Amino acid sequence: MTSPRIVGVGMTDFGVHERPLVELFADAAFAAFDDAGVEGGEIDAFYLGNAMGGQTERDTHLAPTLASHVGLAGIPCQRYEDACATSSNAFKHAVRAVESGRHDVVLVGGVERCTPATGLGTPEMTAVFASAAHRQYEQPTGLSFPGVFGLLTTRHMHEHGTTEEDLAAVAVKNHRHGTLNSRAQFGKETTVEEVLDSPLVASPFHLMDCCPFSDGAAAAIVASEEAAASLSGDPVGVAGVGHATDVVPLADKADLTATRSAREAAAQAYEEADIAPDHVDVAEVHDCFTGAEVLAIEALGFVEDGAGGPAAAAGTTALGGEIPVNPSGGLKAKGHPIGATGVAQLVELTEQLRGEAGDRQVADAEYALAHNLGGDAATTVVSVLEVVA
Structure with missing residues (x-):
C-alpha cells in the first residue's frame, strides 16, 4: 500500500x-x-x-x-x-x-x-440543519442542534462543574485566532462579558457560543x-484516518459527555499513525458550539475528562499554549459551510505543517489532527497529518 x-x-x-x-x-x-x-x-x-x-x-x-x-x-x-x-x-x-x-x-x-x-432565513435553515436529528423521536419535538449540544454540555456542567464563563472563553479564544485568518467569517475579537451578554439561544448557549451559518x-x-x-x-x-459512529437518537447514548464516536475514531487514527495524543502539535476540532470544543478535546485525549471546561481560559488550547486548538478560528469564527468544513480543517492543517500559516503559525508543528463530527456527534472522522521528508 x-x-x-x-x-x-x-x-x-x-x-x-x-x-x-x-x-x-x-x-x-x-x-x-x-x-x-x-x-x-x-x-x-x-x-x-x-x-x-x-x-x-x-x-x-x-x-x-x-x-x-x-x-x-x-x-x-x-x-x-x-x-x-x-x-x-x-x-x-x-x-x-x-x-x-x-x-x-x-x-x-x-x-x-x-x-x-x-433565499432561506434563519428559521428555515435551522429546520434544514435539524433534519440530521432523529426523524421520529427528535424532529417532531422541535429539538434543534443548539438544543442537542446544549443538552450534552449541560450534562458536562453538572458532572464536572464547567461554567458558562468557561464556555465563553472558548469563543473568545477562537475569535482571537480568527482575527489572524483572512478567510474567516468573523475577524473581530470579543470578550467573556460580550459572550455572556449576547442573547440566549438554547441553555447554556448564548448567541456568541454558536457558530454561524x-x-x-x-x-x-x-x-x-x-x-x-x-x-x-x-x-x-496522511498518517491516519479514523471513522466511527454512535447511537442515534440522543436519548439512547450510554454517556452523554463521552462523545463515543470521537473517542473510537481518534483511537483508530492514533493507532494507524502510531502516535499518542501528546504527539499532536496543533488541532482543528468541530466547535459548532463552544461546548462541542470542550467535549472534543477530552475525547481526543488532549486533556483529562472533566478538564476541558477551563482549558481555553487557562491558555492551554490557545496559540502559544500546550496544544493549540482551532488556530483558524474554528467553526466559531472561521465559519461553517457544512459540506466544506471537514476539508477546510485539512487546508488549515496542511498550511500549518508547511509553515505557511502566517501570524497563526504553530512553531515546529510535525503532527496535526482534524476532528469533524456529524449530527449529534453520532458520526466522527478524525484525521492525522504529518510532516514528510
Whole structure:
C-alpha cells in the first residue's frame, strides 16, 4: 500500500456568497490544482462533500455537475452526505482509494451555502440543519442542534462543574485566532462579558457560543507517494484516518459527555499513525458550539475528562499554549459551510505543517489532527497529518 499525501489545497473565504455552488467550488478547486502543480487530466477521481444542496439549492447530482464545471467530466465522481462530517468522509474515501492503488491522484472537496443568500432565513435553515436529528423521536419535538449540544454540555456542567464563563472563553479564544485568518467569517475579537451578554439561544448557549451559518468551499488534492514525487506541490503526509459512529437518537447514548464516536475514531487514527495524543502539535476540532470544543478535546485525549471546561481560559488550547486548538478560528469564527468544513480543517492543517500559516503559525508543528463530527456527534472522522521528508 502506498502512503497518501495531500499535495495541494485551496479554499474560498467563508461568509456570505451570492454566487452558485459551481462557481464557489471552482475557486477552491483551481486553487488546489495550482498549489499541487496538477493538470485536470492527471486527476483520476473526484469525491465531493455536500450535505444540503438538495434542500437549500434544489440542486442534486452535484458531483458530475461540479466536475464538468472544472474540466473533469468523464472521471468517477461521488457525492457524500454525512451531516457536518460530510467532506471528511469524502476525504477518508479518497485516502483509502489512493492507499489501495485504485487511484493515484484524487480531488476531494466540499461546498455549501447556508446563509440567506440561498433565499432561506434563519428559521428555515435551522429546520434544514435539524433534519440530521432523529426523524421520529427528535424532529417532531422541535429539538434543534443548539438544543442537542446544549443538552450534552449541560450534562458536562453538572458532572464536572464547567461554567458558562468557561464556555465563553472558548469563543473568545477562537475569535482571537480568527482575527489572524483572512478567510474567516468573523475577524473581530470579543470578550467573556460580550459572550455572556449576547442573547440566549438554547441553555447554556448564548448567541456568541454558536457558530454561524456560512457559505464557502474547500478542496484538496490527495496523491500517492509516487505521484506526489512527480508534482510540484509541497506534500503533507496522511498518517491516519479514523471513522466511527454512535447511537442515534440522543436519548439512547450510554454517556452523554463521552462523545463515543470521537473517542473510537481518534483511537483508530492514533493507532494507524502510531502516535499518542501528546504527539499532536496543533488541532482543528468541530466547535459548532463552544461546548462541542470542550467535549472534543477530552475525547481526543488532549486533556483529562472533566478538564476541558477551563482549558481555553487557562491558555492551554490557545496559540502559544500546550496544544493549540482551532488556530483558524474554528467553526466559531472561521465559519461553517457544512459540506466544506471537514476539508477546510485539512487546508488549515496542511498550511500549518508547511509553515505557511502566517501570524497563526504553530512553531515546529510535525503532527496535526482534524476532528469533524456529524449530527449529534453520532458520526466522527478524525484525521492525522504529518510532516514528510
